Amino acid sequence: MQEREGSKTYKEYLKVLKECSPYNFCEYSNNSIDRRITKIMRDNRLNMDELIYKTRKDQSFVEYVVESITVNTTELFRDPLIWEYLLKEVVPKLKGHPQINIWHAGCSTGQEVYSFMILLDQLNMLEKSKIYATDISQKALNCAAKGEYVYNFNYEKYLTNFEEVFKNHTTNVNFNDYFKVDKAKDLISVKAKLKEKTNFIKHDLVKEEMPFYNKFDIIFCRNVLIYFNESLQSRIVQRFHDNLFNKGVMVLGTHEGLNGFFRTKFARNNYVYSKTDTFHFKY
Amino acid sequence: MPNNNHYFKAIVMGGSAGSFSVISNILSKIRPDFKPPIILSLHRLKHVRSGLVEGLSLKSKIKVIEPNDKEKLSYNNVYLAPSNYHLFIEIDGSISLSTEESYNHSRPSIDYTLSSAAYVYRDKILGILLTGANKDGAKGLKDIHDKRGFTIIQDPSTCDIDTMPKEALKLFKPNKVFSPDQIVEFLNSLPQ
Incomplete structure (x- = not known):
């Protein structure tokens, strides 16, 4: 160095x-x-x-x-256990909602946006979902919208992740329902039915202004906050809190935690945080 | 062995192929009240994503943690760089993680962890480089050496694969070249 x-x-x-x-x-x-x-x-x-x-x-x-x-390393179903948990425990609870609003903050090249859409599709909830994905990098967003990924001849890894997420799911889920794999070109392409559904928007999380007005049921922000110092992290987590419905869910990276103050405003359930309306004075 | 000048605020260790058993052995023999935080940056096999922290905990005399981003280092803990993240020490003695590109084909990169520790702790850091199959770690340990930190390289003749220690030995002369048992003995004799 x-x-x-x-x-x-x-x-x-x-x-x-x-x-x-x-x-x-x-x-x-x-x-x-x-x-x-x-x-x-x-x-x-x-x-x-x-x-x-x-x-x-x-x-x-x-x-x-x-x-x-900007760091743009992301993959399909990174940390399969989290996705399995979302599939089994988190998303089904939103079934009764007429509309589900989802924000992927710092979506990079979009692999996890598509990962989550597959979960929604499997639970027959994709239709009523409104999905926003934002990032500071226009280049990453262009790549996300295109939905084509070079997988460095590591196709097996993606398949393994995918299968791990759906191994206990009620129906058999086929990777090829969602992706076209071109082994010669070393390319995985997302099929059109997923691509049509998302709004990719350029947005700098550091900025106060928000690119949309609605509140959210789920906000993803995985491995983004690690690049910020603590005071910026706190401001952004506060903004997520403000923009979630009560009991809305925030999904962070596996090794991102909340500082003491925010532990009073979110309840931790396994891999995800849900917004609470109570303030615990003992903190 | 150590003298009174050997006061370290933290210990950083790097290793790849073959290092699991060496580290497990060190942690099983270390004194339970060992004070300075021990930071481990270990390469993992790509398909073995989890289980390392549990594996090391089995025998360790000190608690082994896979830390979160921004976690503060504290006494009497072992911090293991989480799989698929780089781990850095920040100037305030906290940990920061990153998912940026692999470095030396590795994430975590041992060079990154060691260099950041060298910068923060200078002559108050002890860097240890163990058995390993690539050159990652050699330059980071040299950074510790250059900042007058204390450096130990595992004796190549005791290594499963000696590429990593040999690369480091090409770059500079460490304070000690030790077998795993000598490393434990040295750590346990440090003033607490």
Whole structure:
């Protein structure tokens, strides 16, 4: 890893970026943002002064920087146990609702958006679901909308995840009902019936404004908050709380927890958090 | 063995192929009141996603945790980097996780964990690199060495696969080259 003696300078760079673009990365967690910026400098053979100069002069370079800072690693049914739990315990409880509103915050290239749609479809609830998926990266959203994924010849892994989720499901679920696999091209494509259903919207979670007005039954935000510092994390979790219906569910990454304050505003059930309207004074 | 200058705020250990039994052995013999947090960054086989924390807990004298993001390091705990995440130590002594690209074909990357610990704890860190089949970890341990932290490399002749320790030995001269038993002895004799 690079020497961090100049750690002040990447913080200064983030101030420049904030000043001359709509993006604010000042509250990203130190290690991750430092490494991303170091990588941008290395890939483009720029020193800090040159990076700042280029950022001030060139708007398309700013977009490139944003794309490079964003981490886009996601997969279909990452952590199968969570999806199995959602399928069995969480989603069926919403069956009586006339409409189900879902927000995937920081959806990246959309694999988990489609994963969840398959769950809804299996429970015959896809029709009445309204699905919004947002991300800061336009490139990731374009990829998500296209629904085509290179799987690095690791098709077995996806199939194993998929089968693990549905192993105890009432009906037999076939991977090929939802995906077309092209082994020669190393490509998994999502079938049209899923793709038509989602709204992919560019939205920066750091910003206060929301791109929609409705409240949600389920909000997914998996492995996104880990890139933010604690105060930004708290603001975003508060916003999720504000935008959930009572008893609405928030799904985080397997190794993301809530700090003490929020543990009073959400009840933890296994892998998911549900909004409570009670405040526990003992905290 | 250690002297009074050997005061460490944390211990970081890295390993891949063959390291499970070595670590399990170390943790089964370590003194139960061992104070500094021990951070483990271990490569796992791709298909074995879970079970490592349970496996290590079986014999460990100290509690083994797979930490959450932003969790603060505290005394008398072992922290195992969760499968499929990189683990970093932040300047406030908390842990941060990341799902960004594999580094040295690895997630967790041992280099990432060790380098971040070197930066935070400087001469108050003890870095240990164990048996392993790739070069990940060598550069991170050198970062600890460069920051005047204390470094131990497992004696290649006691390793299942010695690529990892040998890569590190190519880069710098560590403070100690130890067998697993000597590592335990050293840890247990540290002033608490």
